[in-house]
Amino acid sequence: MTEIDMTGLLLKLADHGVTGIKVSYEGGGDSGAIENIVYTTDPLGTNEDDAFGIISELDNWGSEPGHDLRDLDSGIDSDIRNFAESQILDSIEDWWNNDGGQGDLLIMVP
Secondary structure, three states: HHHHHHHHHHHHHHHHHOOEEEEEEEEEEEEEEEEEEEEEEEOOOOOOOHHHHHOOOOOOOOOOOOOOOOHHHHHHHHHHHHHHHHHHHHHOOOOOEEEEEEEEEEEEEE
């Protein structure tokens, strides 16, 4: 998937009213995975620091019904997982090896 394809996905998310997504990942040993992707439809404002603060506070485990991206659109969820892993996370050295690592990728939807 290219960056142009990702732009198309973000536009589809915007059509659903999504304003931001949080991609949570973790790895260790010799494996790693994107655990989940959650989203918000709340207005984020124009200040990027505040917007990313709102996105980072999203519940990773979907306790808010309907905020798991798989429930909104499983195809978009799958495409974003593939893009995040192949284009971003795989360039992070050893996020899955030995002690591994974990984190969140925050995306504001234009």
